[in-house]
Amino acid sequence: MRNKIYDILKEKYKNNSNLFKHMLAVEACMSGLAEYFNENIEKWQIAGLIHDYDYLETKDNIEKHGKLTVNKFKGIIDDDILHAVEAHPGNIARENLMDKALFSCDPLTGLIVASTLMHPTRKIENVDVKFVLNRFKEKRFAAGADRDSIKDCETMGISLKDFIEICLNSMKAISKEIGL
Template identity: 50%
Template structure:
């Protein structure tokens, strides 16, 4: 499956504009980290783009989240992409690098968006790593962004600062598409 097919599939199953933007942001992070680690950028990007494919079907039944995505995808994507989708929501133990990265990346996009939205400009450009690290320590800020999940970047050899730096760069590269 190429990106255009994946994006079309995402838009067939996800109608919420902000959720589509979250998936596009997660794709950007996954591509950035794939490049950094010398992995397949397209494959990692597809995993990021489709990781919440089933969210609107499963939001009231979180025990099905990820499982329904894998069912929808069938044989359209590789097993490692399906495993990454399952791992991002805890339906599979995180074993591969892609599984570990998507797990950490998922809450990070929302955390970075929240950081941009509290700025007067409501843009990503003025957000920096120092600002993110300060917000990380504030438990009341972006409560839905799981701190332990983001900090799991250490499981694949990155400090939280480096992880935020790369994540922020990835999102700034697509800021127009995100409307930020």
């Protein structure tokens, strides 16, 4: 199922490699987080991969973001995965760990990408948790990466530092695919 979703997205976003890379980054983070929380890795991966499927159609209509994806994949993708997708823009309540993980790691991937691009080496392999944490504290840096949403990870019972570490390491493991 994961590879099927991957092919659908690759085709849909063949002219928007940044968005495709973003979805790969969120998938990787979700995989690392599922492992940490002892949850279903493939389900969490698919949630990360598919979460912005309808981005192009809904970017000016945020209340529909996620809902179009749910309508399209209902009956094809498991309901709990689709719930996380629908909850990630904050339109409906987050009810479980998968919902919360997706909500918080989505903006964190943006912060990690921006941190890497301003690192002297511009290579994610040289970025450490402290570097990202310092960027986190600079409110005006990558302001689009909402700090409150990232910090919401603590409601899962994990520290911000550990959360960043898992996501950073997950993204390092796919650095070639995401061009970092």
